[in-house]
Amino acid sequence: MNKRRATIVDIAERAGVSPSTVDRVLNSRLPVKGKTADRVLAAARELRYHGINLLAQRVDENRRSVTLGLLLQSRSNPFFRELCEHIHDYAKHDRPECRNIVIEEFKDKTPKAMAASLHELAAKVDVLGVMAFDHPTVNEAVAALTASGKQVVAVLSGLSAPSLAGYVGIDxxxxxxxxxxxxxxxxxxxxxxxxxxxxxxxxxxxxxxxxxxxxxxxxxxxxxxxxxxxxxxxxxxxxxxxxxxxxxxxxxxxxxxxxxxxxxxxxxxxxxxxxxxxxxxxxxxxxxxxxxxxxxxxxxxxxTPRRDLAREIVDQLLDRSLELSSDHRASHVEFRFYCPENI
Structure with missing residues (x-):
C-alpha cells in the first residue's frame, strides 16, 4: 500500500507554523518572513511533499531582495566596529532577503550635514537605520524620506520625528x-x-x-x-x-x-x-x-550586547522594507550589568 501523501497540515506541523502560513507561502497570498518560508520549504522536502517544485518556485518568487542602509557615529570605534561585524554576519547567515548592507558614518556631525547624509544614503538603499541628533533639521529629513516612501528606524538613540518607523536599542x-x-x-x-x-x-x-x-x-x-x-x-x-x-x-x-x-x-x-x-x-x-x-x-x-542589537536592527529594517510591520515599534535590547566579579 502506498503511503499517504503529505498535506499542508503535515508541513505546518513539521515546520512549527500554522497551515494558513503554509498556504500563504504556496499561493503567494501575503508576505511571509524569509526564515519562515525557508522552514516551510525544508519541512516540505523532508516530507517529500508532491508539490515541492511549485513550493520552491513560490519561495524564490516571493523573496524580495533588500538593501539596508545604516548611518552611525564612527565605524572605527570598537563598539561600532563589533556591531557592524555582527550585522553583516547575521544578515548573511540568517536573513537571505538581505541583498546588501551599506554602512556609513557621519563625516560632519552638524544637524544640517546629518540631514544631508540621510538623503544621500536613502538614494542607495531600501530602508535606513540611523543614530543621529534629535534635532528639528534631522527630524524634517526623516519626515521627507517617509513621505517619499523610504522608512527610517532610529538606532541606539531615539528621534522625536512623528513619522519615525521604529527604534532599536536599550532603554x-x-x-x-x-x-x-x-x-x-x-x-x-x-x-x-x-x-x-x-x-x-x-x-x-x-x-x-x-x-x-x-x-x-x-x-x-x-x-x-x-x-x-x-x-x-x-x-x-x-x-x-x-x-x-x-x-x-x-x-x-x-x-x-x-x-x-x-x-x-x-x-x-x-x-x-x-x-x-x-x-x-x-x-x-x-x-x-x-x-x-x-x-x-x-x-x-x-x-549593550552587540550580537542581540545587530539581530534586532536587521530584523526590524527588513520587516519595514518587506512591509511585514507598519506601526511604530520599539525593540528594546536588554543591557547587561558587569562588575569586577562577573566579567
Whole structure:
C-alpha cells in the first residue's frame, strides 16, 4: 500500500507554523518572513511533499531582495566596529532577503550635514537605520524620506520625528536609573555624583541623565547630583572636563560617564590619592573597560550586547522594507550589568 501523501497540515506541523502560513507561502497570498518560508520549504522536502517544485518556485518568487542602509557615529570605534561585524554576519547567515548592507558614518556631525547624509544614503538603499541628533533639521529629513516612501528606524538613540518607523536599542532611562541605583549602593547612600556627558543632542544621553537624576531624587535624599558637564569630543577635551569637575567639586565621590570618554581619564584617576578617586560607572564593555573593572578603576559597566542589537536592527529594517510591520515599534535590547566579579 502506498503511503499517504503529505498535506499542508503535515508541513505546518513539521515546520512549527500554522497551515494558513503554509498556504500563504504556496499561493503567494501575503508576505511571509524569509526564515519562515525557508522552514516551510525544508519541512516540505523532508516530507517529500508532491508539490515541492511549485513550493520552491513560490519561495524564490516571493523573496524580495533588500538593501539596508545604516548611518552611525564612527565605524572605527570598537563598539561600532563589533556591531557592524555582527550585522553583516547575521544578515548573511540568517536573513537571505538581505541583498546588501551599506554602512556609513557621519563625516560632519552638524544637524544640517546629518540631514544631508540621510538623503544621500536613502538614494542607495531600501530602508535606513540611523543614530543621529534629535534635532528639528534631522527630524524634517526623516519626515521627507517617509513621505517619499523610504522608512527610517532610529538606532541606539531615539528621534522625536512623528513619522519615525521604529527604534532599536536599550532603554536609556532604565540604564540611567540603574547607574543611580548602583552608585547609591556603592556609596552607602551618601555623597556627591558627577556626570560627564557626550553631546546632549543625542536623545539617548538626555534620557540617561534624566534616569539617574530621577532615581537619586526619588530614593536618595543624602546624595547630590552635580550639574552635568558636556562636550566630549576628544581625549584632551574629556581630560579638561574631568579636571574642571574635580576643581568644582573636590568632595566628588562618584562619576557617571553618560556617553563615551572613560578611557581618556582612567590614567588620571589612577594618579589621584585613594581618598579622592571617584567610583566610576560607564557604558559598554570593551578591552579598555574590562581591564579597568579588573584593576578597580571602574566599578560598573552597563553593556549593550552587540550580537542581540545587530539581530534586532536587521530584523526590524527588513520587516519595514518587506512591509511585514507598519506601526511604530520599539525593540528594546536588554543591557547587561558587569562588575569586577562577573566579567
Amino acid at each position: 536609556h532611562q532604565k540604564a540611567g536609573r540603574t547607574a543611580g541605583w548602583s552608585l547609591a549602593k556603592l556609596l552607602n547612600r551618601t555623597g556627591k555624583v558627577g556626570m560627564l556627558i557626550e553631546s546632549y543632542q543625542y536623545r539617548a544621553f538626555q534620557e540617561r541623565e534624566f534616569g539617574l537624576r530621577n532615581y537619586i531624587l526619588e530614593h536618595e535624599p543624602e546624595m547630590e547630583v552635580c550639574e552635568g558637564i558636556y562636550g566630549i569630543a576628544s581625549n584632551q577635551v574629556v581630560e579638561r572636563m574631568f579636571e574642571e569637575l574635580l576643581a568644582r567639586h573636590p568632595d566628588l565621590k562618584a562619576l557617571y560617564f553618560v556617553g563615551a570618554g572613560v578611557a581618556a581619564v582612567l590614567g588620571m584617576v589612577e594618579l589621584l590619592p585613594l581618598e579622592r578617586r571617584p567610583l566610576i560607572v560607564c557604558h559598554e564593555l570593551t578591552p579598555v573597560t574590562r581591564s579597568a573593572l579588573l584593576s578597580g578603576s571602574v566599578a560598573v559597566v552597563l553593556d
